[in-house]
Amino acid sequence: MTYYLNPDFSYAVDIQDIKLIDNSNGKLITLNYPEAAIFDLLIKQYPHKMMIRMLSKIGLMTDSHAENLIRDTIDFLVQNNVLMPEQSRG
Amino acid sequence: MQNNNSTPSIFILPVLDKFLLYAPLHELSALLNEAAVLQVKQALAKSNPDSLTPELADLLSVLQAPPVQNPDRTGELDSQFLGIIPSRRCNMSCVYCDFGANLSPEEVIDPDIVVSAIDYFAALTEQKKKQFFMIQFFGGEPFVEQEIIDIAVHHTRLVGSKIGLIPHLEALTNGYFSERQRIFIKEYFDRIVISFDGFKKYHDKTRPKNSRQGSFEKVVDNLKYLSTCNVELSIRCCITSESVDEMEAIAQWFCEEFNLDKVNFETLTPNHETEQAKIYPPDPYLFAQHCVRSWRILRENHVEPAYAPISLDKAQTTSCPVGRDVLIVHPDGTIASCYLLKQDWDKKQLDLAVGKVYQNGRMEIDFEKIKQLRNLVYSKPRCESCFCRFGCAGNCHVNSTYPGSPQTYTDFCIHTRIITACRLLEEMGQQQMADEFLDDANALKNLALQKSDNLFDFKGQ
Ligand code: SF4
Ligand code: SF4
Numbered sequence: 001m002t003y004y005l006n007p008d009f010s011y012a013v014d015i016q017d018i019k020l021i022d023n024s025n026g027k028l029i030t031l032n033y034p035e036a037a038i039f040d041l042l043i044k045q046y047p048h049k050m051m052i053r054m055l056s057k058i059g060l061m062t063d064s065h066a067e068n069l070i071r072d073t074i075d076f077l078v079q080n081n082v083l084m085p086e087q088s089r090g
Numbered sequence: 091m092q093n094n095n096s097t098p099s100i101f102i103l104p105v106l107d108k109f110l111l112y113a114p115l116h117e118l119s120a121l122l123n124e125a126a127v128l129q130v131k132q133a134l135a136k137s138n139p140d141s142l143t144p145e146l147a148d149l150l151s152v153l154q155a156p157p158v159q160n161p162d163r164t165g166e167l168d169s170q171f172l173g174i175i176p177s178r179r180c181n182m183s184c185v186y187c188d189f190g191a192n193l194s195p196e197e198v199i200d201p202d203i204v205v206s207a208i209d210y211f212a213a214l215t216e217q218k219k220k221q222f223f224m225i226q227f228f229g230g231e232p233f234v235e236q237e238i239i240d241i242a243v244h245h246t247r248l249v250g251s252k253i254g255l256i257p258h259l260e261a262l263t264n265g266y267f268s269e270r271q272r273i274f275i276k277e278y279f280d281r282i283v284i285s286f287d288g289f290k291k292y293h294d295k296t297r298p299k300n301s302r303q304g305s306f307e308k309v310v311d312n313l314k315y316l317s318t319c320n321v322e323l324s325i326r327c328c329i330t331s332e333s334v335d336e337m338e339a340i341a342q343w344f345c346e347e348f349n350l351d352k353v354n355f356e357t358l359t360p361n362h363e364t365e366q367a368k369i370y371p372p373d374p375y376l377f378a379q380h381c382v383r384s385w386r387i388l389r390e391n392h393v394e395p396a397y398a399p400i401s402l403d404k405a406q407t408t409s410c411p412v413g414r415d416v417l418i419v420h421p422d423g424t425i426a427s428c429y430l431l432k433q434d435w436d437k438k439q440l441d442l443a444v445g446k447v448y449q450n451g452r453m454e455i456d457f458e459k460i461k462q463l464r465n466l467v468y469s470k471p472r473c474e475s476c477f478c479r480f481g482c483a484g485n486c487h488v489n490s491t492y493p494g495s496p497q498t499y500t501d502f503c504i505h506t507r508i509i510t511a512c513r514l515l516e517e518m519g520q521q522q523m524a525d526e527f528l529d530d531a532n533a534l535k536n537l538a539l540q541k542s543d544n545l546f547d548f549k550g551q
Contacts, residue, residue: 013277016251033251037244044240044270054237057201058244 002045003074003083011039020082029080034059038073042083097468098544100134100153101477102127103511104536104551105527111149111545112514114405114480115157119514120149121523124550131545161405161480163415163464167457171224171260172211173411173418174204174242175429176235182264182305184285184297185367186328186358197421198235205245206451207419212249223255226262228418228429233267233275243278262326265309266299272315281322283354284313288340292333296358296369310347317349324352324396329380334372337380338387345391353388354396355381357502359489374501375538378508379528399482399506400513407467408483412442415460423447425455427463430488438492472497475542482506504538511537 005011008024018036020029031039037058041051048070055066077083103110109127111120122130126146133142133150142150177198180187208225215223225246232239243259250257258280265284267275275282286309287293294304316323325344329337337355344353358364358371385395398409407413412427419425420432425445428435435442442463445455467473467483470491476482476499484491485502499507508528515524527533541547 015256016247033244033248037248040244040274041240044274046237050237054201054241057205057241058248060205 001048002086003042003078004086005043006081006084009082022081029082034061034069035073035076038070039077042074042077098475098542098546099157099480100545101475101543102545102548103477103543104533104540105511105515106523106530106533108523110511110514112477112543113153114402114477115159115161116152116155117158118149118152119518121518121520127545127548128550131548134545159405159480161407163407163413167214167415167455167460168218169211169214169415169417170411171226171416172207173226173228173416173429174207174232174238175199175228175230175418175420176204176232176238176242177421178230178431179234180229180231180264181234181299182231182266182297183300184264185369186296186361186364199238199419199421200423200449201238201241202449202451203419203423203447204238204242206453207417207425207447208242208245208249209451210447210453211417212246212253212255215255216253221256222258223250224258224260226260228262229264231264231266232261233263233271236271236274247278264297264305265312266305267312272312276316276319276321279321281324281351282316283324283326284309284316285326285328286313287328287330288333289336289343292330292336295332295367296328296330313348322351323349324354325350326354326356328358329355329372329377330358331370331372334376334380337377337384341384341387345388345393350393352394352396354398355384356397357505371501374504375508375531375534378505378512378534378538381505381509382512382524382528397509399478399485400510401481402510402513402517405480406483407464407480408487409481409485410487412487413463413466413483415464417444417455419447423449425453427460428488435488438488439494440488440492442487469493472499472503475544475547476503476507477543478503478506478510481510499539507538508534 008022010021010023012019018031018039020031034055038055041054046054051070052063052066055070056063059066099115100113103112108121108123111122129142129146130150134153179196212223227239246257259278260281261279262283265286287296290306293306297305299305344350357377358369360371388395411418416427417425418427418429423446424432424443425447426442427444428442444459447453466487467479470484472491473479473484490500490502512524512528
């Protein structure tokens, strides 16, 4: 599944993390590493398998750990309305 | 310390009807007449100098004091930055490609090698108690390997956030990247150096996308985009015999069109491909004249002229990464201080490899080799009595002052010697003299071709 960034949100790449801002209510979410890397890979729309491989290198972790982390991060971002599944686009 | 009394470090240069005394290690420049030069020379040779004017006595006391600059690198490994070459592949077909994209293998670096090198460098940076953690990407064209760059950038940031280092990311690129990539650059990179050769007629001739298409419009578009971003932006502009007369106009146009931090004008390095394409380097005297004037335009527009072989503030024994302990990881895991292909330096009987990163994360650095590279300048006969030896310091160790290279000055030496002398005059507030000097062909030749600049070789004219 591919995702796109909710147009209500903007983000800023900071020195050590990525800050997500909900412009509709001013809410701020900080993504630390390695979740910040996952966010960038998601918005670059890398294929899922490639993303797992890349994250395992970035975070020096096993593929299964990377896969779980990607799934948890996507869940978190979707729950917080940061990411929307591509199919939900009208 | 390599730099002992037998190493010339006080130089004398003919400039019109005067002589420029330049002692970089004593941070001294002075304009003298011939009689004063001979007096200083004699006074320095004797332990008990004859009576000198108060001005010359002052000058002598500076020269007799211990040097204030020591250009020699000593101590443990201290690499300024980690270089990463993701591959030698490129998305353009530059006629003078000196990164070997046309000849080199298609090998792409293994991500395990990239992360191991970053971890090693992070530990080194932390150990040195530095704040910044500097990574530079070279190519080929680095952004052709976006996946590797993504892994490297995020691993660097992850490691930085864990141990409290601030990442500083730089790339040397041809500027031919997509909209998505330029947003990524804006978001993650601190400094970008774009190779861009000036007006369309020059740029598309030397740096075409392919045999049918130029690259000018796309690169200009990316330069304009990055001009609006918080990224330090530099242009590296290669000058040929055709573009040399328009250097001032190019400098002016760069300043008007883009928001730049630095511009580096450099001359074309000829090779088989450039000869085939009938593209030639500029005349060194013309290049020097236009360069000095273009730099003034840049400075007036608050753009810094970048030219590694001139370093008036800080004496150096190398003007490139070689000799500065720099670690550049090649696609096969070789670590070298130079970004050229191994075959390039092999041909010149040089070994610039200083280590290796293996896929299992093992990393070896040969510190003895690093120490040898620190002292390369001291084995360059051509540079021994040249006043630029603590700035230029032999320029490119592979293409210019390789072992067995000619001892006579090259075109590069000629323009570097003239530009350096003009910068010294300008720093002394002698801009008018620099202009008169630049307009006098004989004066330029006298200085550029002087065999030895060593004060102790000076016999008078
Ligand atoms: S002789 Fe040439 S290469 Fe050597 S320091 Fe002087 S200008 Fe540079
Ligand atoms: S030796 Fe030459 S090619 Fe290698 S890093 Fe130095 S200047 Fe560049």
